[in-house]
Amino acid sequence: MTAGGAPQGPFLLASLIGIILISVGLARLAQKRAQKGDFLKGYFIGNRSLGPWALGLTTMVQSAGTFMGFPSLVYSHGWALAFWLSGHMIIPLAAFGLMAKRLAQLSRRTGSITVPDLLRERFDRGAVGRVASLLILTFMVFSLIGQFKAGAVLVKMVWPGDAPYSVGLAVFSVSVVGYTLIGGFLAAVWTDLFQSVLMLLGVLVLFALTLAASGGSLEQSTVRAMEQTGPEFAFCPGYSTDGREFVPLELAFSLSFLWFFANAASPGGMSRVMACKDTRSLRRSMIILSVYNSLVYIPLILICVCGRSLIPDLPPRQSDEIIPRLTVAATAGVPGGQVLAALILMAPLGAAMATVSSYLIVIASGLVRDLYQRWINPSAAGGRLRNLSYLCILGVGALAVAANLEPVDYLQAMILFSGAGLGASFFVPLAMALYWRRATAPGALASMLVGALAVLGLFVAGWAGDDPGIGQATRFRPFYLLGMDPLIWGLAASAAAGVTVSLVTRPPGSSHISSLFDAPEPPCSTA
């Protein structure tokens, strides 16, 4: 099998138009639903109405990196990626078992609709909310920019003819920003739900086709891939052409922390947890996500291992096109192949759209609620907040488009940077906020800032320093202190700062803490 051409055809364009129209339709429905009651609660948290399927399939959003960056790494380095990714097995427990129940309870008790909002209320200090908002903005923008690039590339691929990259960027940006603008949080959730189903179907169909194309034997595919590359393809730390160790043991150890803590403290995921209907939904969503992740990630590894044996000659700079190219190659000659190809290729596009819509809402809610309404104009009317919300979504979208006029590199690296930064900034302060009465506002501020600065510092040091020869081959790399991911050091620094500063500063007021930690008094009888 050859590297295959660009995946184009009438069904692909029709599917692209179809997915956009369905997303806009869902956004209109969401708009009507969210109009009931307070604008901000409806627009940014969907009036706390999410059930188990919406929570389970959309809280930990699969990003474009799942279908482009990650497959590229499996194609390039082999089975070591199974170990690299293995931390995903525990993500559902981290997302819904670690802090979710208490987060949902406290967000109701305080009337909070965003993570900075909740931190501000818990610590009774406006600066905590403002710093949290700025950190979310800082770290999320990197991931958002990467997702726009991925979406633009995917649309360009399915667009008829030799369309320029700018066409892909324009179509992708207008579509996603448009439907997010119309329907807000619920639009993002409902379209994510629809796109999650597409992703699952796409992965499973491609898995069946790829396995069949490679003779039905995973073992033979691995052996052929080893013959084309080297024996390292089947082992850790992974195959490479230049002696790079992709996943040495220290890095694998620290990545397990990254998946666990970064997902538990992802602001996008937490805003959805805060919108849950009840604790029963949280419990059931945990099971749904666990099964869903298993059905998406494990087959993706198998697809790309088979892909290496089927398409052995992709140049390194094109390895992130392995899924589209494999789709074209595996569906060629299959009855209904173009329809299947269209279905499969909508999966990565759906992933990029889902992530962008989720991030747009989180960033816009932070700007409107936490910076404008809380800080600048507390008495702002609903109409003004509505207009400002629209303006923020448009503005953030425009910023991401401007940053992508020249396509950015380092997609997967930017996603990992964003995850590490958010995990190091928010996990410890949130755990302190939810479970520790003695935690203070200065402690929370110190914890956020020290965690964020530790991660930023290590990435700056990595950018300026020499290539250590481990992890991804990218300029956008951290300094791996003792061979470990920066999140480990960020978490340790954040915990040390948060606990120390809390203990040396004045304890929070007992009545305020009691209102958040103790069961409410039963109403007095008037009899």
Add this chain to the structure above:
Amino acid sequence: MLRDARREAAVVVVLWAVALAYKLLYCSRFAYRRSPETLTFVLGFPDWVFWGVLVPWGGSVLLTAAFALFFMRDGELGDERGPRA
């Protein structure tokens, strides 16, 4: 609810630590510095992937279901309150 949430969070951390310890110990022994001739396959997977990643992954799915169905308790999330001025 607070006591339940704390207890559940502690159990989640323990489960994560156990899964982490198992796969690190297994994979450090069988996935690194091996001679290619010793490689065997289980259901098409390299042996270390099957025992070091897939088996704990399957175990995690089962434990997650057990945690959600039998251990985690339901509770009242309370009424919505407006933010303080």
